[in-house]
Amino acid sequence: MAEQEARADGPSAWGGPPVWGGPSAWGGPxxxxxxxxxxxxxxxxxxxxxxxxxxxxxxxxxxxxxxxxxxxxxxxxxxxxxxxxxxxxxxxxxxxxxxxxxxxxxxxxxxxxxxxxxxxxxxxxxxxxxxxxxxxxxxxxxxxxxxxxxxxxxxxxxxxxxxxxxxxxxxxxxxxxxxxxxxxxxxxxxxxxxxxxxxxxxxxxxxxxxxxxxxxxQAARRRADEERLRIARELHDVLAHSISVINVQAGVGLALLDSDPEQARTALTTIKAASKEALGEVRQVLDTLRTPGDAPRTPAPGLDRLPELVEQAASAGLTVEIEGEAPPRLPPGADLAAFRIVQEALTNVVRHSGSRHARVRLGHGGGELRLRIDDDGPATGDDAGGGGNGLVGMRERAAALGGTIEAGPRADGGFRVLAVLPVRASREVEEDR
Structure with missing residues (x-):
């Protein structure tokens, strides 16, 4: 954990294709x-x-x-x-x-x-x-x-x-x-x-x-480590969210298979759609490994896909309320990190919270993008909010852009994830690349 966070402090092309090798003396003799x-x-x-x-x-x-x-x-x-x-x-x-x-x-x-x-x-x-x-x-x-x-x-x-x-x-x-x-x-x-x-x-x-x-x-090893961590985070975020939806819908389908076949059919349809989307995103991540240096075939997800997240959460029985708007032009790295943070936070609500209602608030100003995801609880287990790789991945994404993540129980019994991402700084870093 400490080693991963230390590696994530340096700039990295999160959201882009893997970069194998370094910008050393390729123009020299x-x-x-x-x-x-x-x-x-x-x-x-x-x-x-x-x-x-x-x-x-x-x-x-x-x-x-x-x-x-x-x-x-x-x-x-x-x-x-x-x-x-x-x-x-x-x-x-x-x-x-x-x-x-x-x-x-x-x-x-x-x-x-x-x-x-x-x-x-x-x-x-x-x-x-x-x-x-x-x-x-x-x-x-x-x-x-x-x-x-x-x-x-x-x-x-x-x-x-x-x-x-x-x-x-x-x-x-x-x-x-x-x-x-x-x-x-x-x-x-x-x-x-x-x-x-x-x-x-x-x-x-x-x-x-x-x-x-x-x-x-050393720089090549560091880039390889950063790329490995990036791919691990991408796979975790994609699979954790989709499998959580599939797990919930599979339970609904099994429970209603005899008493309400039509509702069970709806659950199976949701499972099919979630699995298809997960396969597509996993295939995109794996394509970057097979053809390093090539541009991804489909654009990386961003906050413009929040409605899809809301829809998927609704299919898992979670009502999501969106407040505020994201900046009109987010750098790709910050846009991807913000989307994945919201996705992981909602996945944790589905998996670890007894609440069926969550609120996502977006705010920006002063060169920062602020994300706040709340649920009303109560927690359904000891690892409320996600005590494993989910929070670690969110912190690493924020740290890679120079931002911060705060996650923990609220005083009223719910759980809150608060992310602050420096949009201006991340844009300058990406332009330098």
């Missing part, structure tokens, strides 16, 4: 529509769980690029750095292949690629695409949320480069090498800062996309 935010390679099917597949294709392309690019770079640094030998190629291959596990073990890959690159540079091999493996490994670690680990790996690589280029170069290949210029260190630092900045930007965007996906999923 195709990958945004299909994958719920973010490019397809960005989204993990299981939230933040590691991906089950290894990135073979991207790693293979990176490996080929690193090997070919390092050969090309070596051609421009023949007099400055050591030539590429089998050990250098093994280091390049190991550094690139570590990227296969960058989704499963981002921290280990970040430190592994940095260590491999440090050994490669310490051995005096040419500068080049070897830094790309470090960039990809640290980028993935930062995006995955391991920021400190990635920063530490890049900081360790830079510190190792400073140590080799300005102190250990005397004992490391190539022979006769001089200390590197500090301008080169500025370039290395700039490269590292650019990688970190790009990675942080990507991480922020990934978190934003994750939040958007979670919000869309």
């Amino acid at each position: 195709p990958w945004r529509r299909r994958h719920g935010g973010g490019p397809p390679w960005w989204n993990r099917p299981d939230g933040d769980e590691p991906r089950s597949r290894l990135p073979w294709r991207s790693t293979l392309l990176l490996t080929v690029f690193v090997l070919v690019g390092s050969n090309a770079a070596a051609g421009f640094q023949t007099d400055e750095r050591a030539a590429l030998d089998p050990f250098a190629r093994v280091l390049l291959l190991v550094g690139a292949l570590q990227l296969l596990w960058r989704w499963r073990y981002p921290v280990a890959v970040a430190f592994g690629t940095a260590t491999t690159a440090m050994v490669y540079l310490g051995a005096g091999y040419p500068y080049g695409p070897v830094f790309l493996t470090v960039a990809v490994g640290c980028f993935n670690a930062i995006v995955a949320g391991h920021r400190r680990a990635a920063w530490t790996a890049m900081g360790a690589l830079w510190a190792g480069h400073v140590l080799v280029a300005h102190w250990l170069y005397r004992w490391l290949p190539p022979g006769g090498d001089d200390a590197a210029s500090w301008g080169q260190e500025v370039a290395v630092v700039t490269w590292g800062v650019a990688i970190v900045a790009l990675s942080e930007l990507a991480r922020t965007r990934r978190e934003q996309w994750a939040r958007e996906r979670a919000e869309r999923a």
